[in-house]
Amino acid sequence: MKVLKSSLVLVLVVVMMFAFAACNNAAAPAADTAADTATAAPVADDGMVKVGIVNNPPSESGYRAANVADFEKVFTEANGYEVSTVYTLNIDEQLNAAAQFITDGVDYLLISAAATDGWDTVLTNAKDAGVKVILFDRMINADESMYEAAVVSDMAVEGQNAVAWLKSQNLEAYNVIHIQGVMGTAAQIGRTGALDAEFAAGTMTKVVQQTANWQADEAKDIVATVISAGTPFNVIYAENDDMAKGAVAALDEAGITHGVGGDVIIMGFDCNKWALRELLAQNWNFDQQCSPFQAAVIDEMIKTLEAGGTLDSKLVISEEKGFDATTITQEDIDTYGLGD
């Protein structure tokens, strides 16, 4: 009886393990096929450009999912690319994958680094092997001569864009609730910088400045506390869309109007599709893009280099738009929105 029971349990566990494995396969089919092609990469030169991509897994964030989808759309066989991709958040695995790509003899190595340091050996090897390195999304700590180009977001510019829009509203007074992301992240530092400058200059008043760790419910608690204290405010500057949504939930419960024509201006970052729909419905006022779309620019660069041309500049900052609720269109949502 006991043997029967434990063998039954064993079967159950094995089934569960398979279920898990199945989940993983479904979640990252690209990673599996990528690993296959990476090991079995054909040596024959058939006119295709061989590209190795080292990226973070799409499960990391909505931003990353859009980023991965963008690369999958542009770097295809039909476009003349033979692509191998490795997705991992682990810096050691990223370094190993990059080294493997160099060994396999790729023409271009595209890297979105999980950590900024530790890339020296890989970059040197790439240079020796004649592999051109293009950084995307994030910079790494290395001399400019070590890579061909970098296509990255500038979070500080995003903050400046948003603050410039806010100033253009010409409000009589700016009493701002500033909800920050996880302290110390590049996005938080960049998006906080411009607003902090206004607080320091005295052009805007800081009602409260608090981190909600990118979480909607924490943002809701923060705003609810301000409302309970009775401090007047007319702007909510949330450093991502989730937190802006949480803040709005607190306003709704307290019967405070928001958005176009409302008492409180709502500002978010990232341009999720659902957030842009809030803009279109005029429940929010402004959303600043953080562009995950670097593939087209890189595609252009590679085509130029393959044709024997040179790049105009090594560093390309992704052009990032801000959307105003009074001017946004459904087309903007379809083009620039993340997710669905």
Added chain:
Amino acid sequence: MINGIKKIARSQLLVPIIALLALIIFNLFRDINFFTISLITNNEGNQVLSGNIISILTGASELAILAIGMTLVTAAARGQDISVGAAAAIAGSVFVNILRSTQITPGVIIGAFVACCLVAILFGMFNGTLVAIFKIQPMIASLILFTSGRSVAYWINGGASPTVESPLISHLGSFIPGIPIPTPVLVVIVFCIIVALILRFTNLGLYTQSVGINERSARLNGINSVWIKMLTFMFLGVCCAIAGVIAVSRIGLINHETILLDIEMDAILAVAIGGNSLGGGKFSLIGSLMGAYIIQALTITLYAMQVPSTDVKAYKAIVIIAIVVLGSPIVKRYAAQLRDKLAKKPMKVTENY
């Protein structure tokens, strides 16, 4: 009356009561308006209650429910499940994706809730199997789901952070028209009543304790310890599902990376603040509940004090260290000695610790 005070002084609830009183007194002196509760009209046109106390009560709902489940798992399995946040993310994702696939009606919401409960119970059974049958330390066993759970939620959501827009869902997450009390608070009350009734009219509470105190003797007395442990993990699964559904309904959005992030640590902390031994055995659900509300009260107090973002965690840590040390066996024994000395009674040699 004096007997009542003496009873409290000896009970494990002494520390959470002191902590809660301290928070209240601190806020009384800091700003008496902290306690103001007012009836206001929300943007849907309903009369609703508003104020910091309401924020604390409603904000702690998910934590309170998870703390109850965590207490029972701790009592029976002599260890903690650190995968509750991930399990809640999975349950919330299932809930949202069922709702998105069809027209939202009350029936569909109930169906989606049952479905996400079943999924969460399955994951609870996975942890339970590892713990009860394979005798793996609960923290190690749940580490598997802790690390992989949010990826599973990502897979369910198809890589996005889907939203549900429906007045019914926002009623579930904030206020039902005509009822000024936040719905999550009502959910916690109903949940607590059900749990209290189950513990009152069955032997499950006693069985759970005996498995935690001495599994061998419990088994010799005819208690199926494997089943009891499994049951607590399945129950925690239900708690995760409820917490996930509340969290999703609050904002109408599921973000698999951030939803109920780090809540497992707060849930374990709530159990500890409630005076429960993390080594299992005897437990007090009221203690854990108080622990949950103390944590949320602390958070709201720090927001109201406008503590700088970079310092919030440090402030929280200081208060929590104080509470935990206050509840430690050494301090308790010292306090007992002091009490006996003051009462001029001969010192008792043994105390429960």
